[in-house]
Amino acid sequence: MKQINNILEHFGSTIILCIRSFYYLPTLPRQWHRLIEHCYLIGYTTFPIVAILSFFIGSVLALQAGYSLEAVAAQDFIGALVGLSLARELAPVMTSILVAGRVGSAISAELATMKVYQEVDALVTMNIPPERMLVMPRLVAVLIMMPVLTICANLIGWVGGAVIAQNVDFIQLDTRIYFDGIRNFVTFRDIVDGLIKAEIFGFCIILISCNVGLRTVGGPREIGGSVTRAVVISLILILILDYFVTNALMKI
Amino acid sequence: MEIIERASIGLKVENFSKSYDSVKVLNDISIEVEPGEIFVIMGPSGSGKSVLLKHVAGLEIPNNGRILIDGKDISDPKTRTQVHMALIFQAGALFNSMSVFDNLALYPREHRLYNKKTLRGKVMKALETLSLEDAAEKFPSQLSGGMRKRVAIARALVMEPELILYDEPTSELDPTMGATISEIIADLRAEFGVTSLVVSHDRDLALTIADRVAILMDGDLLEVDTPENINKTENPRVKDFLNPVIDIKNPRFKKKEYSR
Amino acid sequence: MSNTLNAARVGLFFILGVVLIWVVYQALGEGVFFREDGYRVTAQFDDLKQLKVGDEVRMAGVRIGSISETRLVRGRGEAVMTIQPGVDIPEDSVATISMAGLLGSNFIGIRVGESEVNLAEGDSLTTRSTPDFNEAFATLGDMTERVEGFFDDISRAIAEITGDEDDDGLVRNLNAMVTENRENLRETLENLRGVSDALATGEGTLGKLIHDDEAYESLMNIGRDFESTAAAANELFADLREIVTQVKSGEGTIGALLYDEDTAGEIRRIARNLGEVSDKLAAGEGTLGRLLADDTLYHDLQAVLQKAERTIDGLGDQGPITAVGITANALF
Numbered sequence: 001m002k003q004i005n006n007i008l009e010h011f012g013s014t015i016i017l018c019i020r021s022f023y024y025l026p027t028l029p030r031q032w033h034r035l036i037e038h039c040y041l042i043g044y045t046t047f048p049i050v051a052i053l054s055f056f057i058g059s060v061l062a063l064q065a066g067y068s069l070e071a072v073a074a075q076d077f078i079g080a081l082v083g084l085s086l087a088r089e090l091a092p093v094m095t096s097i098l099v100a101g102r103v104g105s106a107i108s109a110e111l112a113t114m115k116v117y118q119e120v121d122a123l124v125t126m127n128i129p130p131e132r133m134l135v136m137p138r139l140v141a142v143l144i145m146m147p148v149l150t151i152c153a154n155l156i157g158w159v160g161g162a163v164i165a166q167n168v169d170f171i172q173l174d175t176r177i178y179f180d181g182i183r184n185f186v187t188f189r190d191i192v193d194g195l196i197k198a199e200i201f202g203f204c205i206i207l208i209s210c211n212v213g214l215r216t217v218g219g220p221r222e223i224g225g226s227v228t229r230a231v232v233i234s235l236i237l238i239l240i241l242d243y244f245v246t247n248a249l250m251k252i
Numbered sequence: 253m254e255i256i257e258r259a260s261i262g263l264k265v266e267n268f269s270k271s272y273d274s275v276k277v278l279n280d281i282s283i284e285v286e287p288g289e290i291f292v293i294m295g296p297s298g299s300g301k302s303v304l305l306k307h308v309a310g311l312e313i314p315n316n317g318r319i320l321i322d323g324k325d326i327s328d329p330k331t332r333t334q335v336h337m338a339l340i341f342q343a344g345a346l347f348n349s350m351s352v353f354d355n356l357a358l359y360p361r362e363h364r365l366y367n368k369k370t371l372r373g374k375v376m377k378a379l380e381t382l383s384l385e386d387a388a389e390k391f392p393s394q395l396s397g398g399m400r401k402r403v404a405i406a407r408a409l410v411m412e413p414e415l416i417l418y419d420e421p422t423s424e425l426d427p428t429m430g431a432t433i434s435e436i437i438a439d440l441r442a443e444f445g446v447t448s449l450v451v452s453h454d455r456d457l458a459l460t461i462a463d464r465v466a467i468l469m470d471g472d473l474l475e476v477d478t479p480e481n482i483n484k485t486e487n488p489r490v491k492d493f494l495n496p497v498i499d500i501k502n503p504r505f506k507k508k509e510y511s512r
Numbered sequence: 513m514s515n516t517l518n519a520a521r522v523g524l525f526f527i528l529g530v531v532l533i534w535v536v537y538q539a540l541g542e543g544v545f546f547r548e549d550g551y552r553v554t555a556q557f558d559d560l561k562q563l564k565v566g567d568e569v570r571m572a573g574v575r576i577g578s579i580s581e582t583r584l585v586r587g588r589g590e591a592v593m594t595i596q597p598g599v600d601i602p603e604d605s606v607a608t609i610s611m612a613g614l615l616g617s618n619f620i621g622i623r624v625g626e627s628e629v630n631l632a633e634g635d636s637l638t639t640r641s642t643p644d645f646n647e648a649f650a651t652l653g654d655m656t657e658r659v660e661g662f663f664d665d666i667s668r669a670i671a672e673i674t675g676d677e678d679d680d681g682l683v684r685n686l687n688a689m690v691t692e693n694r695e696n697l698r699e700t701l702e703n704l705r706g707v708s709d710a711l712a713t714g715e716g717t718l719g720k721l722i723h724d725d726e727a728y729e730s731l732m733n734i735g736r737d738f739e740s741t742a743a744a745a746n747e748l749f750a751d752l753r754e755i756v757t758q759v760k761s762g763e764g765t766i767g768a769l770l771y772d773e774d775t776a777g778e779i780r781r782i783a784r785n786l787g788e789v790s791d792k793l794a795a796g797e798g799t800l801g802r803l804l805a806d807d808t809l810y811h812d813l814q815a816v817l818q819k820a821e822r823t824i825d826g827l828g829d830q831g832p833i834t835a836v837g838i839t840a841n842a843l844f
Contacts, residue, residue: 001335030364033515039522047525054493110349118345125309125339128362148529155532183566188540191533 010233014211017131021139021207023040024132034137035144042103042138042206043145047152049102054153056092058082058160062178066164066171075165075173079181082161087190091153095146095240096201100234104209107138108230111213112223119215135210139203146202149197154191158182193249200245205234260447261285261335261414263308267317277303279471280317290441290448292458295468296493301451302342304468305419308449309339321415327472335415338408342420344400346392352403353388354381356410378409382436398429405436416440418450422457430454434461455494459483467493550577550596555607555637560589561618563609568619569593571601579620591620600630607637611818655745662749663786664690670783700751705782 028035065081111134114120120130158179165173212230216222264284270278278300285291295301306312308319310326324331348353356375360366366374379385382402392400395505401421408416418437422430434454438461441448452458458465459479467474467482474490475482485491495505560582569577576599581592595601604625609618622637632638 003367033519036515036519036522038519039526044518044521044525115350118341118347119347121306121309121311122339122341122345122347124311125337126359126362128359133362144526147533151529151532151536155536180568183540186535186540189539191536195533230690 038141058157080185083182
């Protein structure tokens with residue numbers, strides 16, 4: 001019973017945090033420097049790991065597809081398979097997971113530290129709402145940066161797949177055919193669906209990380225707990241939301 | 253010096269009670285602080301002083317009673333914009349990600365009070381007041397404990413408060429630094445007429461600079477009086493708290509009534 | 513941390529993202545950025561099948577352009593192709609719609625003509641519809657009927673011949689005829705044997721077409737072979753009918769024919785061969801019937817047909833047809 005209460009409380013406070021943050025959206029222009037800073041942290045610094053990971057995801061997809069399709073002499077479809085799986089599913093989900101691990105954890109740690117060392121209280125006594133200064137710029141930044149990261153993940157993953165498809169002995173698929181496969185089977189709609197998913201996941205990750213961070217109570221030990229909680233909740237939510245969002249997007 | 257231009261304000265705590273879960277922390281407290289007064293709340297650790305201060309600052313909501321600042325209830329969100337109040341935290345609560353200058357400048361920047369040049373002047377003046385000019389570009393982690401407390405006070409000064417709340421301003425400091433902080437508190441009052449509510453268990457601070465002293469023990473308000481009268485009290489608990497005698501033969505921690 | 517530098521990085525990064533999204537939008541064929549320049553030629557087909565905008569145009573297997581538009585012109589599908597500048601298409605070239613992969617996209621394959629004159633902007637290409645398996649089997653069925661009819665004739669004739677041993681006139685006449693035409697007859701018989709052998713192995717070729725690597729030749733060619741075989745057979749049948757009529761009418765001397773051991777033996781062997789072939793074809797007829805009735809098998813065979821045809825055009829990959837057969841079964 002207490003657990004259910006806890007979950008509901010978390011859920012409710014997250015929604016309240018979201019509403020409060022967007023109430024302060026008009027203050028965005030004068031928080032420009034914070035927006036830039038968070039964009040830098042969420043987007044720019046996360047890019048290398050996203051690039052590396054998506055390259056190898058594309059590669060391994062091409063490898064697996066090549067291995068399986070070779071049996072039925074349908075290697076021509078490697079491009080289509082890699083392209084579609086990346087665009088619709090893997091690029092947004094893997095980017096979100098990386099953002100959760102890299103950015104979400106950092107945010108919850110920072111906010112938890114601020115809470116534990118009373119910096120958040122100091123903000124309140126200074127009549128500066130924490131939602132305005134700490135949460136809103138991050139939410140806007142993630143909304144700006146997620147599509148950029150995801151489209152990069154898409155393209156890098158495709159290239160990774162192309163490199164493998166061309167160079168692995170038992171596949172040896174011409175890059176031209178590979179990309180023709182992508183062009184024939186992947187529509188821009190698939191890409192957009194992926195970007196929408198990434199936006200939703202990214203937003204949820206940052207919102208949850210902020211909420212968990214700001215709700216930290218106790219000593220320094222709780223900071224670690226908050227980080228773990230934020231990342232775990234984010235990951236679970238990404239995968240659960242993934243199903244429902246995908247389902248909803250297919251019906252539109 | 254035109255940092256403070258506002259008239260100081262009074263503070264009133266009425267029948268205030270607070271309990272966490274079922275543990276009573278504060279029990280029916282009523283205090284009235286006059287405008288421009290230095291009011292010191294003393295008490296042993298865990299007596300609920302800091303909790304009281306947090307409620308005065310509006311960080312938490314009381315179970316019972318109310319807190320009025322300048323006649324306005326602090327639990328009303330509007331009060332915060334009408335009353336200029338600064339809380340100086342025990343550990344300073346400086347923003348670790350910002351330099352000292354940015355720490356001080358945050359409040360005016362967020363509330364868009366001054367243009368860039370005026371802002372710089374105001375911040376530097378506050379730093380000068382506490383002889384911190386050299387620390388402007390340093391980060392909180394590079395400062396000593398005493399400096400951090402002074403930065404915290406400087407940050408409060410920039411806010412031009414009518415009421416400053418000090419949470420253990422002299423704790424964890426060496427005696428000289430403690431005395432310096434006490435002098436600063438008294439000086440700020442003398443210079444700007446700001447109302448000060450100090451929570452401390454520093455006897456010297458209380459007895460030298462306070463106008464009135466309140467003794468808080470186990471959630472109950474025992475005495476409110478001038479320092480002279482407090483010093484002459486007949487209440488054994490207060491007496492023991494203010495002038496503890498270290499008795500090795502008969503240690504305090506073995507006595508039943510003092511073990512908490 | 514320099515704020516200006518970060519702002520520049522974030523700005524560039526964001527612009528990069530926007531540009532990438534735009535590039536992807538264009539590259540996936542929904543924009544105008546990747547539209548090729550070149551001259552446009554059209555080609556009309558009865559059925560454009562699954563041809564769509566953006567599909568390739570290949571000549572001798574080399575990509576030379578793409579489909580830029582498909583439209584309906586007087587009940588026929590018309591594909592507008594944009595051909596890369598510098599690629600000349602002789603005006604008697606023939607366009608066909610082919611399949612790139614088993615499930616892959618279609619493309620227009622152009623069989624190069626020999627004309628000195630090349631197509632210019634706005635010209636129309638000659639087209640040929642890809643052979644239909646239905647047609648091929650209809651021809652085969654026709655031929656089978658005729659062969660059967662002929663065998664009936666010949667067995668009746670042989671029965672007459674063997675039954676009328678005493679008829680000196682006929683035998684003598686036949687003998688005379690055979691003696692006169694010994695060379696011709698021998699040639700004819702050899703031809704007949706060749707045809708019968710071809711037919712006998714032809715049955716196997718059909719099997720090979722589906723099961724044997726080596727035998728996968730163009731079904732186009734097979735179809736053509738069938739047709740020419742049918743024509744040749746027709747001719748032969750006409751010849752033979754003539755002979756049989758002559759035999760029936762009692763011309764020549766059958767005695768000579770019967771005394772000639774070699775010839776008699778050959779005739780028997782041919783008769784036996786033809787009988788076997790006819791049996792096999794008769795049995796085959798049932799199979800064909802099933803093939804034509806069964807939709808799934810029909811689709812399989814159509815895929816095979818297209819694959820085979822692509823091979824003939826020298827455009828396709830060299831994947832063994834066995835694998836295609838398996839794939840077709842697995843995928844449809």
